[in-house]
Amino acid sequence: MExxxxxxxxxxxxxxxxxxxxxHPALGAAVGQVKRVQFQRFAGTYSDLxxxxxxxxxxxxxxxxxxxxxxxxxxxxxxxxxxxAGAIExxxxxxxxxxxxxxxxxxxxxEELDQAMALVWLAxxxxxxxxxxxxxxxxxxxxxxxxxxxxxxxxxRIGKEMAKLTRTxxxxxxxxxxxxxxTAAGLGSxxxxxxxxxxxxxxxxxxxxxAEEFLGIIQGRESSLIKMLFDAGLVACETDLSRTLGQAx
Numbered sequence: 001m002e003x004x005x006x007x008x009x010x011x012x013x014x015x016x017x018x019x020x021x022x023x024h025p026a027l028g029a030a031v032g033q034v035k036r037v038q039f040q041r042f043a044g045t046y047s048d049l050x051x052x053x054x055x056x057x058x059x060x061x062x063x064x065x066x067x068x069x070x071x072x073x074x075x076x077x078x079x080x081x082x083x084x085a086g087a088i089e090x091x092x093x094x095x096x097x098x099x100x101x102x103x104x105x106x107x108x109x110x111e112e113l114d115q116a117m118a119l120v121w122l123a124x125x126x127x128x129x130x131x132x133x134x135x136x137x138x139x140x141x142x143x144x145x146x147x148x149x150x151x152x153x154x155x156x157r158i159g160k161e162m163a164k165l166t167r168t169x170x171x172x173x174x175x176x177x178x179x180x181x182x183t184a185a186g187l188g189s190x191x192x193x194x195x196x197x198x199x200x201x202x203x204x205x206x207x208x209x210x211a212e213e214f215l216g217i218i219q220g221r222e223s224s225l226i227k228m229l230f231d232a233g234l235v236a237c238e239t240d241l242s243r244t245l246g247q248a249x
Contacts, residue, residue: 030118163211
């Protein structure tokens with residue numbers, strides 16, 4: 001039950017991080033500010049896709065925004081994830097299990113980095129600085145470039161695996177059959193995530209090369225952002241990020 005253990009370990013780590021925020025409300029507020037900036041940044045970076053206007057990638061961009069880059073609280077989904085970790089490993093195909101593990105571990109790493117960023121953000125309280133500048137300074141103080149690049153690698157891998165899952169015979173029917181029992185068992189949040197992800201990538205996969213093109217856009221823009229946040233001059237970086245956030249530099 002190695003996969004189940006990894007999922008539970010990741011969820012337990014996130015729970016520990018959340019407990020630290022409950023013990024230190026100011027830090028919790030700072031984490032919320034960091035997540036808000038990241039949410040706005042993603043929305044700005046992909047405004048052309050999110051706006052719709054005939055974009056074939058509006059739905060997957062919204063899915064990424066709401067499920068991987070959101071500022072919302074995932075505590076309910078995490079608890080549900082941990083509760084059925086063993087069942088995931090026992091009843092689902094290996095691809096589903098691997099995706100579940102990757103998602104849990106990605107979430108744990110993201111929460112860890114956000115909290116590290118929030119500590120630096122909090123230390124800047126009282127200073128005259130834009131959100132963009134505070135974010136860049138926090139990003140660079142935390143560092144961990146390998147982890148940042150690893151985050152992107154895992155996001156892309158999850159996307160590729162979800163695209164493959166849409167070609168797994170009978171999986172959508174299985175998910176539909178789970179809807180009633182999952183809701184009755186208090187697993188509605190997790191069920192909605194699974195169905196939404198499957199349907200989003202299934203729709204995109206109907207267009208030849210659609211999933212690959214969308215993930216290529218994510219890879220290109222996120223790689224450029226990581227490079228800018230680590231390597232660009234501070235003023236240029238702040239100006240560019242302010243523009244993305246829709247703020248005056």
